[in-house]
Amino acid sequence: MQNNLHIFNSLSRKKELFRPLHPPFAGIYVCGPTVYSDTHLGHARPAITFDILFRYLQHLDYKVRYVRNITDVGHLENDADEGDDKILKKARLEHLEPMEVVQKYMDTYHRNMEQLNVKGPSIEPRASGHIIEQQMLIKELLEKGYAYIVNGSVYFDVKKYNEKYEYGKLSGRVLDELQSNTRTLEGQDEKRNPFDFALWKKAAPEHIMRWPSPWGEGFPGWHLECSAMSYKYLGEVFDIHGGGMDLQFPHHECEIAQSTAAHEKEPVRYWMHNNMITINGQKMARSLGNFITLDQMFSGNNPLLKQAYSPMTVRFFILQAHYRSTVDFSNEALQAAEKGLQKLMKGIETAGKLKPSAASTVNIDDLREKCYSAMDDDLNSPILLSHLFEAVRIVNSVSDGSAKLDEKGIASLKDLLNVFTFDILGLKNESAGKEDEELTGNLMNIIIDLRKDARGKKDFAASDKIRNELNKIGIILKDKKDGVDWERNPI
């Protein structure tokens, strides 16, 4: 299978031609959310970025296995020994079972993803469902001498690992520097070195998320799940690993260390990292308290929002920037995106009504090539969109006669718009059919008002015509004392 897709590999810091290990198969692992709170705008970025990758690889006829996990245990507030599990903390706060918290926010995440038209992954494994696999990995690491047990917890020995392998290669960090720069956290006594990280944590007596293990009752560390689950579903070495840039260190670095140490192989061939969404120039994050949840985006119910923005407006907004750039939230930018999206959708509707000419004055094949080039250049969605607007310009020109297309050209143009807009960028036409009921009501009000004017002027010919014509299409008007009612005639 040939393709010309180049992706920026965070590991080499270069664009590389994508060649999967076992064509026609392609394996992708992306870090999903920790489900302890509402899904926010920031979550939409990786979801959409890797949705585009998933869709494009499928379009190129790869058999893609896309694994995106749900973290439902093990994500600690910090690396200190008494660091709380995020989910556990939330459960205590809301007086819920931890798994009730997980269910609630996982459902929200799924609902929001569906609204954004993000395709579900092939497999969506949960950390809590892979405790055995995680323990197996720990055993392997202990046997190979890359982990040590202290007081019922197990830690990864970064220094030992760094003797044979290179810790920090993904994030460009050098262990010596890390050592001197690590901030001192309370309660790190158990670890041999501050940059060692937990594979298994002993559960305190009051800790309710706990599993038995050879090292005592406890729970897995955060970094471990991704190594265990990617290995289980994609193998020792797989093609693409994605996630947010903020996960590069320490999460992905630790993942590489765990997997490499256990399997003696580099686990990932292409690392891809999406950039952050900022608000007023700062990262949007729960911990900064400046985030907007997706439900708020869609309803407009947040002081930072001047209006509601539809899921497709949000998707289009995100696609207008390249995934490796930061994109700054503002109402003006969202409003511009809303208008742009409308223009694109209207253009596609117009494309369906074009009349063919005998010959063509524009070349659609060239444009198609450009669209592919844009996608092949590290998923350059903003450039692709600019080409789609060029396509829309052609549509409108043909529509008002300043350009001509033959039947084949029109078919090709329509196909291009459909494939790239809907299949690959995953946009959809939200206005189609949506507000029909509301529109009908408004139209009827206008018609009834016109008829009232006619009757006021004793123009009964006009008023009767309105009533009769409506009758013909199954709408019955009823003149009452206090106004006019209408209903559909049940034919």
Place this chain on the structure above:
RNA sequence: GGUCGGUUGACCGAGUGGCCAGGUAGCGGUCUGCAAAACCGUGUACGGCGGUUCGACUCCGCCACCGACCUCCA
């Protein structure tokens, strides 16, 4: 403090050693009874200062400012 990245026109946002991004808004025109839409045209954009070059927004150096990561974060 360390590491990395950014600074593009009214706003958002691509990109490149010499030519065009694109969207939104503005202005002028075509069309139209009026309007809208659409189409055409339009704006001396590339943080500052030097350097390399026939030519730099694009390469190099310095400076300023902003941000990310180094602790959890998509």
